[in-house]
Amino acid sequence: TIATTTTTTTTPSMHHHHDNIRSIRTIKTTSNKLLNHIYSKNWNAALERLNRRPADIRDRHLFLHISLQLLAPPSFIRAIGMARRDAFYHKDASHAMLPLHLACQNGYSVEIIQYIIEQYPAAVRAPCNLGMLPIHLACCYGGTTPTPTTKTSSDTDSDTIMTTFLNPPPPSPSCQLSIIILLLSIFPDSADIRDGRGMVPWDYIDTSHPRFEKIQTEFERGRLCWKARDIYDPKGNPTALHICQRKWDDARERLQRYPEEATVWTKHKNLRYLPIHYACKYKAPPGVVQELIDIHPFSLALTCQDFDMTALHLACQGGNLGVGVIQALIEGHRDACSHEDALGLLPLHLACAAGASVAVVQALLRAYPEAADHADSKGYRPRVYAEAASYPHSKQVLEMLR
Secondary structure (H helix, E strand, C coil): CCCCCCCCCCCCCHHHHHHHHHCEEEECCCCCHHHHHHHCCCHHHHHHHHHHCHHHHHCCCCHHHHHHHCCCCHHHHHHHHHHCHHHHHCCCCCCCCCHHHHHHHCCCCHHHHHHHHHHCHHHHHCCCCCCCCHHHHHHHCCCCCCCCEEECCCCCCCCEEEEECCCCCCCCCCCCHHHHHHHHHHCHHHHHCCCCCCCCHHHHCCCCCCCHHHHHHHHHCCHHHHCCEECCCCCCCHHHHHHHCCCHHHHHHHHHHCHHHHHCCEEECCEEECHHHHHHHCCCCHHHHHHHHHHCHHHHHCCCCCCCCCHHHHHHHHCCCCHHHHHHHHHHCHHHHHCCCCCCCCHHHHHHHCCCCHHHHHHHHHHCHHHHHCCCCCCCCHHHHHHHHCCCCHHHHHHHCC
16 A cells, blocks of 8 residues: 655645655565565566466555556556556545556656546546646656655554655656646646645746746647637537638638637647638638738737647748738737747748748848748758758749848
């Protein structure tokens, strides 16, 4: 079984809360050989024993909880899941933590988090007795590997040791963006739920996190984004569907009758977009783009989940859009010219790669001249993409990028 230590104080600090979460009592020797292998972290022997004697796991011990807390490899976590399906429903007695809580706390990969959620989807909504949802733990700890300090406990027998994670880290600088996105997409309201300390998940993100701005963007998308219906859902957004089907007249007619649909997010291949994103992606006529801008101008500042691109990025990536559309997008939100997508690309990189016209490149450079010398995540400047594109007007474009 898992037992824990608690610290009693009249004003619990953050460290006291997480000392509780991070503590685990383990047993040196038991009559269960599988459990002994787990405690010694002999994962190959544990897996072999589990495959040979699956009945060992029908014991009272929370094998999955203990394995997750001891950072067992993903293959062993899956093996326990196969041997005992109900393991994902059990809570430990001390903190009411499910396996999903521990997996999020201990920095497991998004694949394992997804696997655990598939076994028990309701776990994403379950708080532990500190009021923390899995997303709170993912934001606070996910991605960090705790350093255990082993001490003999004076209040237990000689067969028991106390492993306590002392001085746990403050809000994590290394939580995983992909896991936060996964948890938000499954339970959008979790972004606004406060734990026992009155903190929402976002409060646990450290500003020193290397992807702080990206994580901030995901939380700022809001519940309307995370609750997005599939593009083909009849209760979704007909305007967006018309745009995706390139039914431009139907899209404009629908917008005139239901302008609010310009603000409604939908999912396509599990990526979230606004109608303006679809319009730029599928090269909508200038009239459709302009109408979407007029109705929802703030949409130009919002990125879709397609590599975190703005509408301007999508328009430049598609190529062949007239300078009028590009200029309207720039005038609506000039800062998009300096926004890096998930690959570090500016709209100018994408325009050069797609063979955009000289007029389009000029418009982008006028809005943000520094883009000509901006390197993406691979170290490539727009000139590299223009050279590789080899369009009839590439020579003129290259001259402008000097």
